[in-house]
Amino acid sequence: MKRLYFxxxxxxxxxxxxxxxxxxxxxxxxxxxWQETQARLVSDPAFEPLLKVDDTQxxxxxxxxxxxxxxxxxxxxxxxxxxxxDEIMFNLFHPQGDLKFTRGRISMNANDYSRSWYxxxxxxxxxxxxxxxxxxxxxxxxxxxxxxxKYNPKLTFWISPWSPPSWMKITNDYPVVSSRFNEMDKRxxxxxxxxxxxIDEDEMKFLNERAKQFPRKxxxxxxxxxxxxxxxxxxxxxxxxxxxxxxxxIPIDMVIYQNEAYSYTPYPGxxxxxxxxxxxxxxxxxxxxxKHHPNVNLYLGTFNTNRQDYVERILSDEQLRQHIDGxxxxxxxxxxxxxxxxxxxxxxxxxxxxxxxxxxxxxxxGEHTFFLIADNVGNGCDEWYNWNFLLPDRGTSxxxxxxxxxxxxxxxxxxxxxxxxxxxxxxxxxxxxxGSQMVAYSPKGxxxxxxxxxxxxxxxxxxxxxxxxDISQKFTIQLGKKYLNANLAVHSFNTYIVK
Numbered sequence: 001m002k003r004l005y006f007x008x009x010x011x012x013x014x015x016x017x018x019x020x021x022x023x024x025x026x027x028x029x030x031x032x033x034w035q036e037t038q039a040r041l042v043s044d045p046a047f048e049p050l051l052k053v054d055d056t057q058x059x060x061x062x063x064x065x066x067x068x069x070x071x072x073x074x075x076x077x078x079x080x081x082x083x084x085x086d087e088i089m090f091n092l093f094h095p096q097g098d099l100k101f102t103r104g105r106i107s108m109n110a111n112d113y114s115r116s117w118y119x120x121x122x123x124x125x126x127x128x129x130x131x132x133x134x135x136x137x138x139x140x141x142x143x144x145x146x147x148x149x150k151y152n153p154k155l156t157f158w159i160s161p162w163s164p165p166s167w168m169k170i171t172n173d174y175p176v177v178s179s180r181f182n183e184m185d186k187r188x189x190x191x192x193x194x195x196x197x198x199i200d201e202d203e204m205k206f207l208n209e210r211a212k213q214f215p216r217k218x219x220x221x222x223x224x225x226x227x228x229x230x231x232x233x234x235x236x237x238x239x240x241x242x243x244x245x246x247x248x249x250i251p252i253d254m255v256i257y258q259n260e261a262y263s264y265t266p267y268p269g270x271x272x273x274x275x276x277x278x279x280x281x282x283x284x285x286x287x288x289x290x291k292h293h294p295n296v297n298l299y300l301g302t303f304n305t306n307r308q309d310y311v312e313r314i315l316s317d318e319q320l321r322q323h324i325d326g327x328x329x330x331x332x333x334x335x336x337x338x339x340x341x342x343x344x345x346x347x348x349x350x351x352x353x354x355x356x357x358x359x360x361x362x363x364x365x366g367e368h369t370f371f372l373i374a375d376n377v378g379n380g381c382d383e384w385y386n387w388n389f390l391l392p393d394r395g396t397s398x399x400x401x402x403x404x405x406x407x408x409x410x411x412x413x414x415x416x417x418x419x420x421x422x423x424x425x426x427x428x429x430x431x432x433x434x435g436s437q438m439v440a441y442s443p444k445g446x447x448x449x450x451x452x453x454x455x456x457x458x459x460x461x462x463x464x465x466x467x468x469x470d471i472s473q474k475f476t477i478q479l480g481k482k483y484l485n486a487n488l489a490v491h492s493f494n495t496y497i498v499k
Contacts, residue, residue: 062437070113071114074144089150103155108238112268117166126167129236160256160257177264192271224272238255254298261277300326304331327340328350361395361419365420366493377441378442378443424493431497450466460497463496465496
């Protein structure tokens with residue numbers, strides 16, 4: 001009897017040991033998305049490990065994957081049948097869906113993916129905000145949010161404006177620069193840099209030119225009126241927006257004062273100086289939130305500039321730093337994220353927006369998004385946000401910019417498809433659940449293979465790696481005392497789940 005018990009115990013240990021070494025490999029290529037195969041850990045490395053992960057090392061806890069709710073996404077949503085709408089929302093937001101988004105970003109007032117300009121109060125001089133309302137949001141944004149809440153009632157949200165109400169700005173208009181796509185008086189363009197030099201309305205599109213300093217020049221003055229009455233009214237405006245959404249059953253727990261203060265746009269935008277940023281956040285927005293919404297966190301951003309000294313000027317204000325809980329980076333801000341995080345390690349860091357692409361919605365865009373996610377989370381972001389999740393055709397905005405989405409709708413056939421960027425996100429968010437710790441990161445390097453390693457709350461390892469090269473790539477990674485030896489297909493996204 002004792003011998004039988006020993007054999008059963010030994011058999012159980014062997015089974016458990018074998019199970020512990022089981023690895024699921026999920027791979028996506030341009031023609032074959034989301035294919036599952038089996039792999040295993042072994043005792044000997046085939047190559048020098050690209051990364052070595054110690055079972056005991058602490059990592060950065062991840063908190064949330066999310067996306068943005070825009071009017072043009074709602075328009076695309078309405079092109080589909082109810083069954084198709086339900087499929088999409090399940091896959092994006094349900095805890096058992098593909099992407100498992102748990103947070104949403106909402107634009108306070110119009111952004112570049114609204115149908116047109118609007119704000120919640122366009123009554124000139126209404127400093128008391130007597131005419132504040134969210135009626136347009138109730139028709140176009142809130143229904144889209146509710147479609148998501150159907151599949152995840154626990155969704156939480158944060159807000160940021162692209163532009164304040166037009167009458168709160170020195171130009172009395174919503175853009176930053178004049179354009180054939182808006183009606184702004186071209187004569188006031190000189191206000192941006194304090195000179196009459198020509199401003200190119202397409203500067204934001206020149207992605208190949210943005211591998212340098214961005215923006216090439218900084219605004220010389222704040223476009224928001226720096227009168228204390230206006231600054232306080234705008235802080236009150238944030239609180240009224242939070243209240244109005246709360247009444248609709250949409251909880252807002254985080255605020256950022258401005259989207260991309262360093263993009264000088266023909267669509268809704270607002271240029272701020274470092275001094276204006278500090279003044280508004282420190283003296284008006286922070287104390288007003290503390291008084292009326294003490295549970296709402298204040299983040300600084302969204303920093304879309306790689307001018308590190310400029311961001312450091314803002315963060316050098318010690319009193320301001322006492323009011324903020326985190327920092328948000330997007331676009332060129334990613335380049336200075338590691339340096340800023342090293343200086344201020346105690347804040348939360350988020351990627352507040354994925355880069356939007358050019359409307360091609362192709363495999364190349366997917367690879368770019370895969371790398372950007374890896375680089376953002378690998379450098380310490382504990383939240384990551386997609387921009388548009390659903391757009392028709394080439395995703396062209398009213399201001400003439402075509403952009404990408406996770407899901408593309410053919411407006412004539414009224415059919416949709418999941419793009420390569422959808423699968424790029426899925427390779428991360430499907431297995432990296434809130435609480436998982438990012439324990440290792442390797443940038444693209446010479447082999448064009450970005451790699452991130454997470455350890456989940458269940459103790460599983462999740463290894464996410466891309467091969468962006470024209471040849472298959474072999475690699476080894478050490479996980480504790482074992483090794484994962486793998487061969488990556490040409491141009492592929494890969495996730496290994498070590499059970």
